[in-house]
Amino acid sequence: MTEHTSRHYEQDLLVLKEKILLLGGKVEEMIASAMKSLLERRPDLARRVIDSDRAVDSAELEIDHLCLSLLALRQPAASDLRFIATALKIVTDLERIGDLAVNIAERSIELSEEPPLKPYIDIPRMASAASGMVGKALDAFVKRDPNLAREVLQADQAVDDLNVQLFRELLTYMIEEPKNVSRALRITFIAKYLERVADHGTNIAQMVIFMCEGRDVRHPGAQEGAGGGR
Amino acid sequence: MKSSAMVTPRPAREAVSNASPAKVAFGGVSFSYPGRQALSGVTLDVPERRVTAIIGPSGCGKSTLIKSINRIAEIGTEVKVEGRVTIDGQDVYAPGVDLVDLRRRVGMLFQKANPFPKSIFENVAFGPRIHGASRAGDLDQAVERSLRQAALWDEVKDRLGTSAMELSGGQQQRLCLARVLAVDPEVILMDEPCSALDPISTARIEELIEELRERYTVVIVTHNMQQAARVSDRTAFLLNGQLVEVDDTETIFTTPADRRTEDYITGRFG
Numbered sequence: 486m487t488e489h490t491s492r493h494y495e496q497d498l499l500v501l502k503e504k505i506l507l508l509g510g511k512v513e514e515m516i517a518s519a520m521k522s523l524l525e526r527r528p529d530l531a532r533r534v535i536d537s538d539r540a541v542d543s544a545e546l547e548i549d550h551l552c553l554s555l556l557a558l559r560q561p562a563a564s565d566l567r568f569i570a571t572a573l574k575i576v577t578d579l580e581r582i583g584d585l586a587v588n589i590a591e592r593s594i595e596l597s598e599e600p601p602l603k604p605y606i607d608i609p610r611m612a613s614a615a616s617g618m619v620g621k622a623l624d625a626f627v628k629r630d631p632n633l634a635r636e637v638l639q640a641d642q643a644v645d646d647l648n649v650q651l652f653r654e655l656l657t658y659m660i661e662e663p664k665n666v667s668r669a670l671r672i673t674f675i676a677k678y679l680e681r682v683a684d685h686g687t688n689i690a691q692m693v694i695f696m697c698e699g700r701d702v703r704h705p706g707a708q709e710g711a712g713g714g715r
Numbered sequence: 716m717k718s719s720a721m722v723t724p725r726p727a728r729e730a731v732s733n734a735s736p737a738k739v740a741f742g743g744v745s746f747s748y749p750g751r752q753a754l755s756g757v758t759l760d761v762p763e764r765r766v767t768a769i770i771g772p773s774g775c776g777k778s779t780l781i782k783s784i785n786r787i788a789e790i791g792t793e794v795k796v797e798g799r800v801t802i803d804g805q806d807v808y809a810p811g812v813d814l815v816d817l818r819r820r821v822g823m824l825f826q827k828a829n830p831f832p833k834s835i836f837e838n839v840a841f842g843p844r845i846h847g848a849s850r851a852g853d854l855d856q857a858v859e860r861s862l863r864q865a866a867l868w869d870e871v872k873d874r875l876g877t878s879a880m881e882l883s884g885g886q887q888q889r890l891c892l893a894r895v896l897a898v899d900p901e902v903i904l905m906d907e908p909c910s911a912l913d914p915i916s917t918a919r920i921e922e923l924i925e926e927l928r929e930r931y932t933v934v935i936v937t938h939n940m941q942q943a944a945r946v947s948d949r950t951a952f953l954l955n956g957q958l959v960e961v962d963d964t965e966t967i968f969t970t971p972a973d974r975r976t977e978d979y980i981t982g983r984f985g
Contacts, residue, residue: 560941
């Protein structure tokens, strides 16, 4: 894309992009560490994840601030406006993913205090699918590639299916033996958190499509009366 | 305290694309000054009772485009015009067109306010008088109505006899608007009407444009893209004398179709 006549503006937009990517990398790493702490029963790793949430929160504030100053000072239009609007929205998704990583880490600490309920098979698969969606959505953001973003949308169903499947399996554990309930519930929570991570990946991908094409693909059929969203 | 009724949101500007008939239409218009072609093959519909903004870099033909509607682009120079410029379907370049009447129907505001060195009253009464109003009561009425429409009445009603040159820049621009409105125009052209005004005076003029669109067809040339975005229903982007793109203003400023429009409005030009 051609550069802006104002080099400061160009620079600010680049900085915004980099900050988003750094935050994206950070929360992906948090999910990975939280999962590692669960699988390897390492509460020390989990605690590190919990501690890093503060950095995520301050990155969110910083990005919000940068977006607002760009809006106020530059009055962006067209693709720049869509880029900043996208940044402003996906930063919330990224921060939530960080929170979910913290939740996984907390459950992992609790689970490490009891004997393992069962070997983890579907949970790591869910984690890698959900995390892959977030990674790909951010990749699509950087490359301004709406097709890559569409691949993310298609991947969401598989994560939802795994969540349902896992829930059924854990339910049988709970029915069979009441003393399994607390552990099975915690694992169910983790599955739910991962399913939410995938949803945030989907949100990011949808915003990337909006950023690239100017079309809002979030809620088909809900655009009457909402204005815009051609 | 009981809460009051919900605030009614300002209705979104409806899409103009298919809604309004064209008041002014350019059909393949090429316009040349001696040794320089200002417009080439411009085809553009200006919808009735809407605000159409013309944007584009300096020298792209914006001013020529609007000045070709009331034929003041040809004043003091030779010009060559091809294609058709029509108002309500009537070719303004047809032989026998009454230029005085044309310029009454199509009023204009310029970059710099240009009041006559006369009293406030005489500035506004001038037009109706040369167009035949002579009874004092009629003139008084026309002057008051026009000054009210231009949101200037309350500021000047007690000093209508003082010189227009004593008014501030913003007031002078509104006086010029009142002068235009006094002869009951159909189309109002504005060539950078706020470029010499401070932000408050600019906001006043923009507020007026918002009101004018209920009765008049307005075409505004502006370098200030935020102004085009704020006041207009349609925006046309001109480059090197050619029309690159015209669409509803919201579309132009969020998802323009042409790459050159995108580059211009996002500040990537040149």
